[in-house]
Amino acid sequence: MTLLDTLRALVGPAHCLTDASATAPYLTDWRGRYTGVAQAVVLPADTAQVAAVVQACVAVGVPIVPQGGNTGLCGGATPLADGRAVVVNLSRLRQVRHVDPDNNAITVEAGVTLAEVQAAADGAGRLFPLSLASEGSCEVGGIISTNAGGVQVLRYGNTRELVLGLEVVLPDGRVWNGLRALRKDNTGYDFKHLFIGAEGTLGIVTAATLKLFAKPRQTVTAWLAVAGPAAAVDLLSRLRGIAGDRVTAFELISRPSLDLVLQHIPDARDPLPSPQPWYVLVELTDTLLSVDLGATLETELAAAISDGLVADGTIAASQAQAAALWRLRENISEAQKREGISIKHDVSVPVSAIPEFIERAAVALQQCYPGVRIVAFGHLGDGNLHYNLSRPSRDENADFIARTEDVGRVVHDLVHQLGGSISAEHGIGQLKRDLLPRYKSVTELQLMMGIKALFDPRGLMNPGKVL
Template structure:
């Protein structure tokens, strides 16, 4: 047994240092199956002190370290390289709820807590933690913070960065920064937590966080509406926000191709409308007042939109079961795509006002280059984030199309940038986009990012090969 493994076993115990191929295998492949690497060992610490011990051991021996949460990422950010020289750290055993401060509306949790567990802990105290993702049953808070996760309620509550007040982080040399402060106001210098949120574990390992809580909504109204085109969806969003304000919690757009994949592959999925429109939106209003009249308000606004020719048809959920069925259509799109087969995926954002322009121009150029291409477009139109995925419907032609990924990316990403957008809205860069970002960020931005990386991790041991 080599010196590294002996030191790791002494720190964690033999049961939590995995080296057998069959034990390591689940950790070294990403959720999409796109990336597969190797690791010298998988370690599973159960406390911040144990995380720090592992980091110090790796720092002293010059061994790279790859942190991993629920392993639900889509850009290969938590997968080790094929070199096999890294230790992979799974944070799933750091899963305690440390404190809930109801009066301060904060929750202190460890990084390995799943998002669903955090949501449930808040609900037990009649509070809401609003980050909401399709993978919330398995993704972890540490992973959510490392990619600055967004989800379906960013429109009202903001993304992970905006939901975080404080962090505890193990730095690349093994020191622990305790920034677990539940303060809304703290003007005592640089706000260090923002260095680590969205950094994908390349600057340090988040071990705990203080998160914002909100009053738990008591009323909810959800509708699925067929819109005439994306421009009508943007108009409807503006109409609802003007009339309903912050009660507009979610506003999702779903292209017909995306819906058809769900109807094809997800058992029990049903089209909520008889109108087979090219575009639909999923709208949700929430309120802390039981008698807010949300369903009536939503019905009236959709009726006005139908009269104005922006909405062709709509269905409002009349029960919790119907609400969940509507959301299942949206949340199962990624799973349906995975079943259907590999596609060229884009997680992009543009200003909301420019979404119709992006969708029209991108489709025109892509169909001219690849007639018959299948465009699966959906996402959080309320905050400008689209998931824009492309494939050929015929399996025999798809492999050749996937081989043109770089050409497809160039078309999509150049257009996104021209419209003032970003090539990564909520999934991060990981391995997938670390080279691509060089085309779109200025040399000044890249120099600043490299300077931060060198200052905190001069030996580049933290999640190497990701982001930079």
Template sequence: MDALLSELAALVGAEHCLTEGDAMAPYLTDWRGRYQGRARAVVLPADTAQVAAVVAACARAACPMVPQGGNTGLCGGATPLMDGRAVVINLSRLRRIRRVDPANNAIVAEAGVKLAELQAAADEAERFFPLSLASEGSCEVGGVISTNAGGVQVLRYGNTRELVLGLEVVMPDGQIWEGLRALRKDNTGYDLKQLFIGAEGTLGIVTAASLKLFPKPRSRATAWLAVTSPVAAVALLARLRDLAGDRVTAFELVSRASLGLVLQHIPDTRDPLAEPHPWYVLLELSDAQAQTALEGLLEETLERALEAGWVLDACLARSEAQAAALWALRENISEAQKREGISIKHDISLPVSGVPAFLEAAEAALAAAYPGVRIVAFGHLGDGNLHYNLSKPAREENGDFIARTPEVNRIVHDLVHAGQGSISAEHGIGQLKRDLLPLYKSPLELGLMRTIKHSLDPLGLMNPGKVVPAV
């Protein structure tokens, strides 16, 4: 064992400094199995002080570092490169909820706390943490912040960036920035925490965060609707927000192809409606007041939508179990796709009003270029975020199609860019999209990103090969 690995083992304990292939293997591949890397070691520190000591040791040895949380990312951002030079610093042992402050509607959690655990801690304090992801049972606070995760309730509460009050960060030289102030107002210069949110560990390692809490919802109304088209879905969303304001918590668009995969691959699921339809909406209203007429408001809105021809059929949840079953259809789409086989995935965002035009243009362009392509489109229509995934239904044809990923990406991303959208909405950049950024960001933007990276990480040791394109 070389000198650095001996030092790391002494810092965290030999049992938490993994160097053997079998022990490291789970930390060297991503959730989708798309990226495989190699590492000098995988280190699992127990607290912020150990993280700082590990980072300082790696910095002295000029050893690259890859921060890692629950390893549920979709862009290879937490997977080391194949050169084997890096040390993976996994933060899953930083598991403490340090403080809950109901009066200030704030909670301080360490980076290794699972999102579901954070939600439970808020619930115990009669508060609500709104970030909700399909991977919430395994994704962790540090990774959620480092990718600026979104989820299904961004429409009402905002994405992760809007939920962070303060951060504790280990800098690339091992210094600890203690910025955990749980303030709504702090106008004392640059808002430094924003640099680390969405930076995917390329500027430092988030070890803890102060996060916003909200009053606990006391009433909900959930419905699964068949809509005539995405245009109708956008019109319904606008109408619903006019009537219900910020009580519209979630508004999800789901194509028939997406639902079909769930029904095929996920046990104990069923179609909520009697007949199949090309497009569906899953929507939820919520209120902090226990006695509100959410169901009546929703029913009234749907009656008007039926009269306008926007909605063809509807299923309203009459219990929490029925609501959970409807949400399971949406939340299992990614898992169903994984079981079906590999696809070309896109995590894009557009102005809400521009989503229907994109869907129409992209389908036409892709069908012309790749006859028989299967489009699995779903996502958070309320904030303009689509998951737009493509494959060939026949496995024997899909391999050739996947091999043309760069061409397919160019069609999709060019249309997104033309619509004033983004090629990454909530999954980050990682390895997957790093080299695409120069196509869609200006030289000035890229130059500013490189300037920030060099200023904070002059040796380029933090998560190399991710986010910031090479010059």
């Protein structure tokens, strides 16, 4: 019996895809940058089937590529071009296993989408705070494997801070059941943190127990034109000084970013009457009604306008208006995708260093590549910027994209000088794998390779990614 025969017997012929038209959607990443080849795409129905598939592949030395909603941005869930691997897609693991509102916890399988986790939490009177533009299609296994961030990290933290426990199929096919819904468990090494952000290189996450929170009872959302990134940082500090953790999100958006959305996204409207070079999208939330967040924000904004930090702004008067403001932010990536290929950077620096990074990077890039278009936006509240570069003209862009390595070095070297990271929330995947030796110490790389060798000595779990 061949491997494909074994896989068909394990998951059923309808869920072992080998036809080119059937496998195609699973073999190209969301950005269209990477297209791989696989022996098959297998869609197991539960953890036991995932374990059996892994055991079958390992027995014959076949690499395994774990995959969720295939919304990753660094090629981490795309097989290599050698055609040796089997893609194990987790989208059929769809159960919400348990919701425990008294313990503020929910246990879900890897194929449940982020939007479905949010809905299940809402149905229990709770909040699951992770929020991403791709939340309707990204899946729990993927967001854990990339340690996804999103817009509410400022208050609730990255995915890592939201995970209580995991269930993982290890590279030899054993199942580690670490689905503990505990806030305190001091019984040795906390293995779950090895799998969070490992991009499927140490095992396949099949289920997770996640933290829930009280639902906010009031929300205030504002779109503000600011004098520049330094003014935005100052405004953030002021707002946190008066509102503390009620500042849930604080997004920085450049005018070129908004212009792309207005150009490519139907029904998008500029919230303010005249263009400004920089904006922030601010959201404050609270579970209490005794504090008037709207009045608090208005008072502080009046002072910020008087001090020259804020030039103009609008506060959403309804949930629909707030949603429209958020769509402007969330559609920047989609608008850029429609505009064409760009050189993308997902970087982080200390919040206080954001203005310096933006100023110095722009100067350096314009010196090397005059006329470069910079589309900068992101989560200023936690120091994470999406810093994307292209030529304004499609005719000139192909030559510019061919210089991705040189362009990236300008950006990443500056990030490194400022004590930052070349990957804030998207991961390493294939895109940044070869950059790690430049920005990670020898000791860090040795530790990472040692952990990889311990868990996956044959190197069959998502090869060619991260390391």
